Amino acid sequence: xxxxxxxxxxxxxxxxxAAFIGADRHERTGDRLGYRNGYRPRSLATQxxxxxxxxxxxxxxxxxxxIFEPRRRVDQAFYGVVMEAYxxxxxxxxVDALVAALGVQSGISKSKVSRICADIDVQVQAFLNRPxxxxxxxxxxxxxxYLHGRLGKALQVCSRAVVVAMxxxxxxxxxxxxxQVGDSESESFWSEFIGSLxxxxxxxxxxxxxxxxxxLTKAIRRQLQGCAWQRCRxxxxxxxxxxxxxxxxxMVTAALRSVFAQEDAxxxxxxxxxxxxxxxxxxxxxxGLMLEAKEDVLAFRHFP
Numbered sequence: 001x002x003x004x005x006x007x008x009x010x011x012x013x014x015x016x017x018a019a020f021i022g023a024d025r026h027e028r029t030g031d032r033l034g035y036r037n038g039y040r041p042r043s044l045a046t047q048x049x050x051x052x053x054x055x056x057x058x059x060x061x062x063x064x065x066x067i068f069e070p071r072r073r074v075d076q077a078f079y080g081v082v083m084e085a086y087x088x089x090x091x092x093x094x095v096d097a098l099v100a101a102l103g104v105q106s107g108i109s110k111s112k113v114s115r116i117c118a119d120i121d122v123q124v125q126a127f128l129n130r131p132x133x134x135x136x137x138x139x140x141x142x143x144x145x146y147l148h149g150r151l152g153k154a155l156q157v158c159s160r161a162v163v164v165a166m167x168x169x170x171x172x173x174x175x176x177x178x179x180q181v182g183d184s185e186s187e188s189f190w191s192e193f194i195g196s197l198x199x200x201x202x203x204x205x206x207x208x209x210x211x212x213x214x215x216l217t218k219a220i221r222r223q224l225q226g227c228a229w230q231r232c233r234x235x236x237x238x239x240x241x242x243x244x245x246x247x248x249x250x251m252v253t254a255a256l257r258s259v260f261a262q263e264d265a266x267x268x269x270x271x272x273x274x275x276x277x278x279x280x281x282x283x284x285x286x287x288g289l290m291l292e293a294k295e296d297v298l299a300f301r302h303f304p
Contacts, residue, residue, distance in 0.1 A: 006051045009044065013065045017056045020063055034058045044068065045078065079116050086117045128178055129200070136204020137167030137177070139303075140224075142194075142216060143232075144185050161185050163193050167202075177202065190219035198223065207303055211235035212296070228303075231296035233260060243286040244279075252279070252286070265301040272298060 018024045021034040039054040044067065056063060078099075085095050092110045144163045151158050161184055165177040178197050182189040194202075208220050209230040220229060237256055241249045255278075259271040276290040 002049050002051060005046060006053065009051060009067060010053055012067065013053065013055065016065050017058075017063055021058065034061050042068065079119075082113060082116050083120055086113060087120065132167075132177060132197070132201040132203075133169055133175075134201065134203075135170040137169055137175070137202065138204055138206045139168040140177070140202075140205050140208050141166040142190075142208060142210040142220070144213075144216075149181070161189070163190065165193070165197055170204075185213055185215050187215040187218045187222075190216050191223055194219055194223040207299065212239075212293075228299050229296060230299040231293060233297060236293060236297050240286055240289055243289060244283050248283070259298075268298060268301045269294075 014025075017036075021032055021036075023029045023032040025036070035058065037057045037059045040057055042053050042055045044051045044053055055065065055068075081098070082095060085098055090098070092113055095113055096109075142163070142165055144161050146159050147162055148157050149160050150156065151160070161182050162179065163182065163185070164179050167175050167177045169175060178193065178200075180189075180193045180196070182193075205224055205227050207228045207230055208224055209232055210216050210220065211232045212235065217229065220227070237253065240256065241252065244252050252275075255275045259268060259275065262268045262271055272290065272294060276287050276294075279290070280287040
């Protein structure tokens with residue numbers, strides 16, 4: 001099969017170069033646009049394995065057969081595998097072994113992985129810089145996580161903040177609005193991130209949901225005036241359980257969930273107060289936190 005493929009591809013190359021210069025080998029014609037000047041070897045990765053081909057050289061111009069042009073159909077599947085492995089965090093050495101398992105005996109270099117995956121950066125940036133919907137997003141969730149990444153010319157591995165914005169549009173559909181990487185969750189970094197969302201068309205925000213990180217809450221007040229703030233119930237639950245002995249955390253968790261299961265605003269507030277009062281005698285620190293955070297954690301009850 002490799003030899004059949006090689007012969008067929010070589011014939012196609014000979015036909016293409018003849019059309020390119022306007023003459024076959026040893027053909028005399030007044031329409032000739034160039035002259036052959038030997039061959040240069042070139043390997044082509046195919047589903048049948050690596051194929052060694054001879055590319056005609058021309059005296060006064062360059063020639064590259066169309067089968068070597070980027071994004072050929074056979075390349076697209078190959079590139080897709082490499083990109084998927086790259087995004088999944090597979091090391092270059094393991095990508096090389098994967099490529100060899102696909103039948104490409106020559107393997108793949110680190111630089112070629114980078115060239116193939118350059119398209120990912122272009123697509124990601126186009127997505128992250130796209131204009132946002134004119135209909136607006138009534139609810140916006142802001143959060144951050146920390147991931148290890150390489151930074152600087154020395155490629156030193158360090159922890160970096162990845163901030164994310166999710167929005168809910170007029171149709172009730174959740175959508176990733178933006179993502180940005182920085183050194184920390186400072187107020188200036190969050191303000192810059194939220195400002196970039198507004199520049200791309202973020203409008204119609206009524207409720208912002210996030211944890212109680214100081215830098216983030218200050219940025220929300222500065223950048224999204226007029227919006228209500230909802231303290232994330234998941235983050236709050238973690239803070240609350242830190243003030244309750246482990247033996248009683250299951251009971252408190254179940255009671256807290258029952259608060260958010262109510263559909264009536266007054267019943268939500270009543271259940272919250274009941275839980276806070278029940279904890280007052282044995283766990284006063286937990287009660288203090290609930291009374292302090294009540295309006296922030298229950299801000300959602302004022303919305304449909």
